[in-house]
Amino acid sequence: MALNHNHSKICFVAVTCMLLFTASVKAQDIYAQYRQSWLKKAEDFKPKLTETVKQPIGLVKMEKDASAFQGWKAVKGNGIDSLYNQSFKKQSGVVADFGEHLTGYCTFTINTLRGTQDAPVRLKFTFGEVPAELSVPFDPYPGGLSRAWLQDEIITVTEMPATITIPRRLACRYVKIELLGASSYFDFHITKIQFKATTSVTTTPAGLAAGTSPMINDIDRVGLTTLKECMQTVYEDGPKRDRRLWIGDLYLESLANMYSFKNYDLTRRCFYLLAGLSGDDGILISNVFETPEPHAQVGNRLLDYCFLYNVALKEYVAATNDKQTGLELWPVAKKQLDIARKYAGADGMMDYVKAGKEWWVFFDWKDGLDKQGPLQGLTVYALNQTYQLAKLLGKENEVADIPALAKKLKDAAHKNLYDKKQGLFVSGTDKQISYGTQAWMILSGVASKAEAQKALKALPGVANAVHPGGPYMYHYYMAALIESGLKTEAKEALQNYWGDMVKKGADTFWEVYDPNDELKSPYNFYPVNSYCHAWSCTPVYFIRKYPDTFQN
Template identity: 25%
Template sequence: MKLNKFIPRVVLLCLFVQTAVAQQKSVLTREYITPVKILWQDGDVRNSERLLQPGIGQGDLANRNVIILNNTKGGKKASILLDFGKELHGGLEIVTGMWGGGNTPRTIRVRYGESASEAMSSIGEKGATNDHAIRDFKTLVPWLGKIQLGESGFRFVRIDLEDESAELQLKEVRAIYTYRDIPYLGSFKSSDERLNKIWQTGAYTVHLNMQEYLWDGIKRDRLVWVGDLHPEVSTLSAVFGYNEVVPKSLDLSKETTPLPGWMNGISTYSMWWIIIHYDWYMKNGNLPYLKEQKTYLNGLVKQIVSRVGADNKENMDGTRFLDWPSSENPKGIHAGLQAMTVWSLATAAKISVLVEDKETEALCQLTLNRMKGYVPDANNSKQAAALMAIAGITTADKANKEVLSVGGAKNFSTFYGYYMLEAKAQAGDHQGAIDVIREYWGAMLDLGATTFWEDFNMEWVPNASRIDELVPAGKVDIHGDYGAYCYVGFRHSLCHGWASGPTAWLTEHVLGIKVMAAGSKVIKVTPHLGDLQFAEGTFPTPYGLVKVKHTKLANGKIKSVISGPKQVKIIR
């Protein structure tokens, strides 16, 4: 007797779909993190230091070693601020004890913060929000039980007992760290510990954003922003090699953006989609996957070309955007868009050859040939000057001398800083780029950062407080008092993947590891140590690790020891 003789096919299909959905498994790992410091407490709080002891996630009847928060009528609320030592993505687990007066649940208020001052803020104060993730909320906690709460990006957690004339006993408070449990295959170590820490911080910033999809931020902007993916994917490739989160995120962007739409509503972001696909192919060599993009790419190229006027100037609609710090420079934006149009069409032409689309290749080349006759003014925009150099619209030497090197790290940005560094390297100014990395990204570390931020301005540094302290009298709150555009004050994300560019740059230009053939089958190694005495590290390929060690000799020459998989040809 056959089952489908009695059950309609549509019912069988529904049962199959429901079973498939029910069997989905998370790619993410949960780890429990104990706080490392009690940063502040107020009201009647006793034995708080016990929260710094590792827990087991289980209540018990012994009711020993509990932390007591006690509220008296008319008195201060019992409150505590915990520091977990580094930025995390995830939530909070609270294990409670047996308070007297019955088993009534207690009401607490929980506030997550990427800075200590954000965890002390209320919604609406200095831009504090619950956008994208709820980071400020009230909830009940059980008597003699356990509860797991919330999900956001945070390092600090404040807990307040809200009930009047009540006692709360806490046995444990742990962060639930949610992440992809994958090895750091790439590495970087040099004679400068500051650069080493910057490389590692950029890698960790992207790692935190590798959730179900590749996000731009873990507190705010828990979304797939395609342009922002480019530096993230560059870092991810240098650190982790292949990971399914990249094609998964690229495919989501395509599926949610039917033409003639622009990805995320921004013309350059659709252009970045093209560039990422080519870079990803060069690193991993998956031609069948690249061919899956053929139809969409054909339509997208026609759409881009249709926005290039008879005067050979771009005339993009949608949001005209490079990055936030450049958004008030329309001439600079035009120059950047012109460069992005050239760069993306040149890349689309390369892809078209690979996927055997002669029509798209010819259209790209025809448009590129006529765009060569127009060179826009960067209008002192470091963003535009960098893109123009990369796209070949101007020389890297000119861009570096006249714009990029002016003022050192002044007017750098966390997103487009990567392309500024790339253009400086193209101009041969590797030492200048290393100096900027130390100054600009290093300044965030000096202020207590464990991940890199959505934006940063060197003008914020004087008299600024660290993010891992309550703001001292006379100091400026680096988190709450700064920020602009969509990231004013505490809305500012302090873990933004687009800021990770130095990690990819140090691997490619200081270690000198550059992919020359699809699938990383040919690697060229040309180190640029600048003032470093040595630099060593690894780079993941589909066949294994390429390993390099460069040492500067007494005569200034560099001795290199290089090895790699037999499938990878290494040239110098």
């Protein structure tokens, strides 16, 4: 018995040690030697925000109009003094218009007009980027995201006079003020509504070429405003909702920034933040927060965004020749290639079924989009772009297997996904035809130029083709048109899609826009959509990078 007991103890100790060792290995942080340096550099590159005080330009009334965006329009009303000079009790529900999209903090002054304040006053402020946000009831709330993202705030004023700054940072053009409760024994008025607007932008880009069409000028102007509003202390995805740094938005914002504001320190800050907050296994987390201290949304991994980090870093190094940043972050870019190696099959096809089970694979807000084609194309693209980055940095020897892997996946894509009869690329077991698949087959170089042109020209005639769900995928469709040499079609597409938003009154470009469904929302409630969204700003990039196409 004693022998068996001792043997059991020895086995228990051995197993325990082995488990502890295994846990230690699993918990090992492969970037341990770099993280603090990366996070310090991210902090060093943090911009100081510029602040500009803005005043309302007047009052507006929200009216139903079936022809207006989402069925509501703002109709010009009285001057702002009509609010300031009268009892607020007679004006509950008034809407002030700042005339432009702003991100920052709202302040107002409240004071008695007659009598003595004998009870608190309760007010409700609702801030909206578009008219429908102030016109559609928020409750009962049907949305899939937190109700707290909606910008309505209840303020209780216990003493007057008072100047009050709403503590929450807001993003809006319009503010509606309603009276929820007040004593009948005294009267009061509201004055001096103002907005302290913030952005990290400090420069004004050059104007477009003389003779550029008014519509292209308008699209560029709205795109620049969208980018400016999202350029806070990181490239935010949307200043109203989410308000954090996502890799996919970083990529597109950094492209637009290269051709406009040229704030490269902000780009570097974002690269270093994402690297410093990546997983212990070296794989990037899709998004990160800045406050109360920098931290990632743990567990939120997005496969296509990991690849796009590499593409964004390559574009940045190529544009700036900042090889130091590239070299310091090269370990991160190199590590993301393991994702491609893991899911690439012996036949050269990415195992998109397995990847879809183990990852969030995004590509677009579009229900029903088959992602085999986009994943295959993006993987080839990311492999080639990362190898180009390696060549810029003199690191080709560290990824010597990548050109052959990229070719293998490229050849397999053409063999398995190209339908010669239709002249289109298909995706998945149902052979789905989508704009997303065509875009990524073209950008990756799987399609020849002739095949690319044929596919893109055929797409509009395919009745069941899956269209882009929003501006994010539309960017890649635009890029494919340009890559294919279809300049006329590219200009037409830009004017039809983003120009349509301009025609519908956009001050900034929207997170989601389907010309056939203005109420579309991935979150089951369109007022919670972001109406100033980073991934929608890329007309700035196209218009300014390709002036011969868009400014003639």
